[in-house]
Amino acid sequence: MSTIAVRYCTQTGHSKQIAEAIAQRLGVQALDIAEGLKDRVDQLFICNGMYAGMLDKRLKDFLLSDAKNAQEVINVSSSATGLSTRNKLAKLAQEGGYTLSEKEFRCKGAFHFLGKGHPDQDDLKAAADFAQLVARKD
Numbered sequence: 576m577s578t579i580a581v582r583y584c585t586q587t588g589h590s591k592q593i594a595e596a597i598a599q600r601l602g603v604q605a606l607d608i609a610e611g612l613k614d615r616v617d618q619l620f621i622c623n624g625m626y627a628g629m630l631d632k633r634l635k636d637f638l639l640s641d642a643k644n645a646q647e648v649i650n651v652s653s654s655a656t657g658l659s660t661r662n663k664l665a666k667l668a669q670e671g672g673y674t675l676s677e678k679e680f681r682c683k684g685a686f687h688f689l690g691k692g693h694p695d696q697d698d699l700k701a702a703a704d705f706a707q708l709v710a711r712k713d
């Protein structure tokens with residue numbers, strides 16, 4: 576039976592909402608990265624946002640310390656522009672010793688006048704559908 580973890584790092588709550596939608600669909604718990612990832616898992620869905628074009632420092636620290644405990648890291652990001660944080664996670668993968676999946680989910684997340692109303696119910700459903708599709712079933 577494969578093991579799946581869902582973690583989020585959030586500044587304004589969107590990543591938590593998305594993580595909870597994913598976790599509910601997969602029947603696991605969504606936890607803040609502050610909880611760490613000490614046990615080995617097959618897949619880690621890491622829900623995060625983009626801030627001034629960068630990753631949150633707490634997320635970087637988590638990626639460099641705990642992400643290697645997952646056989647595969649799957650990026651789930653939101654940003655006001657809709658741009659993904661995947662290339663930033665990819666840059667840290669070697670140093671962090673983790674494997675980043677080719678598969679990713681991204682959606683808009685409201686910030687000031689950009690991405691208004693997102694993530695909305697459709698985004699949350701799409702995130703859960705994505706997770707269900709890529710979650711290992713073995």
Ligand SMILES: Cc1cc2nc3c(=O)[nH]c(=O)nc-3n(C[C@H](O)[C@H](O)[C@H](O)COP(=O)(O)O)c2cc1C
Binds near residue numbers: 585587623626628655
């Ligand atoms: C301080 C701050 C800086 C942001 N900078 C960017 C940015 O450079 N590019 C972008 O597309 N979105 C930016 N955003 C929007 C966030 O990436 C978006 O709202 C995301 O959904 C936030 O996730 P969170 O609610 O989990 O923190 C920024 C948001 C905040 C709060």
